[in-house]
Amino acid sequence: MKLEKLVGDRFKERPSDCQIDSHAIMVRGGYIKYVANGIFSSYMPLRRITRKIEQIIRDEMDKIDGQEVQFPVAMPASLWDESGRYTSVGSELLRFTDRNGAPMVLGMTHEEAAVQLVREYGQSYTKYPFMIYQIQTKFRDEARPRGGLIRVREFTMKDAYSFHTSQEDLEEYYAKCHQAYENVFRRAGVPEVISVASDSGMMGGSVSHEFMLLTPVGEDSIAICEECGYSANMEAAECIYDNISTLENTVLEKVYTPDKHTIEDVCEFLGADPKKSVKAVVYQKNEDDAYVVVFIRGDLDVNETKVRNYLGCEFHPAVITEDSGLHAGFIGPVGITDKCTVLYDKSLQGGTSLVCGANEPDYHYRGFMPSRDVDIKEYGDFAKITDGGICPHCGKHSIKVSRGIEVGNIFQLGVKYTKTMGMTFLDANGESHNPIMGCYGIGVGRLAASVCEAHHDDYGPIWPMPIAPWQVHICAVRSDDEEVKTAADTLYETLESKGAEVMYDDRKVSAGVMFSDADLLGIPLRAVISPRNLKEGCVEITARDKSFSVKVPVADAVDEILKLIDQMLEKYR
Numbered sequence: 001m002k003l004e005k006l007v008g009d010r011f012k013e014r015p016s017d018c019q020i021d022s023h024a025i026m027v028r029g030g031y032i033k034y035v036a037n038g039i040f041s042s043y044m045p046l047r048r049i050t051r052k053i054e055q056i057i058r059d060e061m062d063k064i065d066g067q068e069v070q071f072p073v074a075m076p077a078s079l080w081d082e083s084g085r086y087t088s089v090g091s092e093l094l095r096f097t098d099r100n101g102a103p104m105v106l107g108m109t110h111e112e113a114a115v116q117l118v119r120e121y122g123q124s125y126t127k128y129p130f131m132i133y134q135i136q137t138k139f140r141d142e143a144r145p146r147g148g149l150i151r152v153r154e155f156t157m158k159d160a161y162s163f164h165t166s167q168e169d170l171e172e173y174y175a176k177c178h179q180a181y182e183n184v185f186r187r188a189g190v191p192e193v194i195s196v197a198s199d200s201g202m203m204g205g206s207v208s209h210e211f212m213l214l215t216p217v218g219e220d221s222i223a224i225c226e227e228c229g230y231s232a233n234m235e236a237a238e239c240i241y242d243n244i245s246t247l248e249n250t251v252l253e254k255v256y257t258p259d260k261h262t263i264e265d266v267c268e269f270l271g272a273d274p275k276k277s278v279k280a281v282v283y284q285k286n287e288d289d290a291y292v293v294v295f296i297r298g299d300l301d302v303n304e305t306k307v308r309n310y311l312g313c314e315f316h317p318a319v320i321t322e323d324s325g326l327h328a329g330f331i332g333p334v335g336i337t338d339k340c341t342v343l344y345d346k347s348l349q350g351g352t353s354l355v356c357g358a359n360e361p362d363y364h365y366r367g368f369m370p371s372r373d374v375d376i377k378e379y380g381d382f383a384k385i386t387d388g389g390i391c392p393h394c395g396k397h398s399i400k401v402s403r404g405i406e407v408g409n410i411f412q413l414g415v416k417y418t419k420t421m422g423m424t425f426l427d428a429n430g431e432s433h434n435p436i437m438g439c440y441g442i443g444v445g446r447l448a449a450s451v452c453e454a455h456h457d458d459y460g461p462i463w464p465m466p467i468a469p470w471q472v473h474i475c476a477v478r479s480d481d482e483e484v485k486t487a488a489d490t491l492y493e494t495l496e497s498k499g500a501e502v503m504y505d506d507r508k509v510s511a512g513v514m515f516s517d518a519d520l521l522g523i524p525l526r527a528v529i530s531p532r533n534l535k536e537g538c539v540e541i542t543a544r545d546k547s548f549s550v551k552v553p554v555a556d557a558v559d560e561i562l563k564l565i566d567q568m569l570e571k572y573r
Contacts, residue, residue, distance in 0.1 A: 023148030038145030038153030133160035189464025212404035261329030332357030461522030
C-alpha cells in the first residue's frame with residue numbers, strides 16, 4: 001500500500017472535543033470520522049486493525065467448539081416480548097415501527113435471537129452442549145457516548161451463547177471461555193487486561209466477570225486487593241466493615257439543628273464523627289414513584305446497582321414533596337413514615353450512639369442505637385467499597401480502587417431466557433428441562449481503542465504487531481533521488497512478494513512530515529531509506545516503540561525485517 005493513495009487525512013493538532021488520548025489519536029491519524037453522537041465511520045487503517053482482532057477472536061472461539069452464525073440487527077418486538085425485556089429495558093433499546101406498523105427493535109444484544117435460532121434444534125439432550133457466536137453490528141442508544149470508540153451507540157461486537165444441560169457443564173465451559181478471553185487479549189497486545197467479578201445487570205444470571213484494562217481514563221471503578229489479588233467491579237464488590245459499636249449506651253436525645261441539612265454540617269454542629277452518623281438517601285421507583293429510603297453510615301456512598309438488584313426494579317433520585325411524609329435533610333429511621341420502602345446497610349449493624357435525622361425539620365437525634373430504637377428485620381449490602389477498605393477475600397485493609405475500561409464480559413445466565421422463551425429439551429428419562437445458558441461478549445472497536453489507549457506516546461499509537469494495520473513502514477526520504485527511489489521500490493516489492501504487510505511512503509514531502517505521519521500510523525517497524533543511509537550502504541530499521549534502532553546492509557534488509565516481524569509476533573503468541 002502506498003501512503004499517497006491512503007484515504008484519510010492526518011494532522012498535528014489535537015481536536016478540542018477529544019477528551020482522551022485514543023480518541024484524539026484516532027481522529028488525528030485518519031482512523032475514524034464523526035458522523036453523529038456516538039456514531040463513527042472507519043477508514044482503512046482501523047478496518048485492518050479490527051479485522052485482525054476479529055480473526056483472533058474467531059480463532060479462539062473455534063478452538064472451544066464455537067460455531068459462527070449471524071443474527072439480524074433489526075428484530076420484531078415480539079421476540080423481546082417473549083423474554084420480557086421489551087418493556088423492562090430502558091430507552092437505550094431503540095424501538096421503532098416498520099412500514100406495516102409492526103413494532104421493531106435494533107439489537108443491542110442478541111440473547112433472544114440466539115434462543116429463537118436454536119430452540120427447535122435443541123429439543124434433545126443429545127444435542128448438548130453447543131456454542132454459537134457472531135461478530136455483528138449492534139446499536140445501544142447510550143445517553144452519554146464518550147471517548148471516541150470507548151463508548152458509542154453503534155458498535156461491532158462478538159457475542160457468543162452457550163447452551164448446557166447442567167450447571168456443572170456450564171461452569172466447565174465458562175472456565176474454558178474465560179481462558180479463551182485471556183488468550184484473545186494477550187494475542188491482541190494487551191496481556192495486562194485483568195478479570196474481575198462483576199454485576200450481571202440487565203443480562204441476568206448469578207455469576208459474571210468483566211475483563212478490564214486498567215487506565216485512569218476508564219469509566220468503571222475496580223476494587224483490587226494488593227495483598228491477595230481479589231478484584232471486582234465496584235458495582236459487585238462486597239463491602240466489609242469494622243465493628244463500629246462501642247461501650248456507649250446513651251439515651252436517644254432529640255437535638256435542635258437549625259438549617260443543618262448535610263452530614264458534614266450536622267456532624268460539625270454536634271461534634272460527631274461522620275462514621276458515627278446515619279445518612280438517608282432517597283429514591284423513587286420508576287414504575288409507581290413509590291419512595292425508597294436507604295440508610296447508610298454517614299461516611300459511605302450508596303451503590304445504586306446493589307439497590308437496583310435488591311429491589312428488582314429501576315428507580316431515580318427522589319423529588320420529595322410535602323405529602324411524602326419525608327423532610328429533606330432530616331430523614332431518620334425513628335418514626336419514619338410507612339409510605340416508603342426502607343433499607344438498612346450493614347454498616348449500621350451493631351452501631352451505638354449514632355447521629356441521625358429526627359423526621360422533623362431542624363431536628364436530629366443523637367444516641368441512636370439501631371438494635372434498640374427501631375425494628376430492623378435485615379441489613380443489606382448497599383454501599384460502595386472504598387479505597388483502603390477491607391478485602392472481602394483476605395480481610396485486610398488493602399483495597400485499592402482503580403479505573404478501567406471494560407473490553408469484554410462473560411455471564412452465567414442460567415435459564416432466564418430459555419424459560420421465558422419456552423426452550424426445552426428432554427433428558428435421558430424423557431423429562432423436560434430448560435437449557436442453561438452462558439453469554440460471552442467482546443467489543444471489537446472498543447478493544448482497538450483500548451489497545452491504543454494502553455500503547456501510545458505523544459506522537460501517536462504504538463500498535464502491537466499482531467493487530468497493527470501494517471507490519472513495516474518504508475520511508476523513502478528524498479524519493480526524488482533516483483538511488484533512493486530504486487532501493488525503496490525494490491525493498492517494497494520484495495517484502496510484499498514474501499507476504500509482509502507494507503506501507504510505503506515515497507511522497508515528495510519533508511522528512512518531518514513523513515515521520516510525523518508514520519508516528520500517527522503507529523506501524524511497529526520502520527525502514528528508512530535516505531541518501532545518507534545509502535551512502536553507508538545501509539537501511540535504518542527502527543521500532544515504533546523506540547526499543548531499538550539498527551542499520552543493516554541494503555542486501556540484508558529484507559531478511560532482517562522478516563526476522564523482526566516474526567520475533568514481534570512471537571511475543572504475543
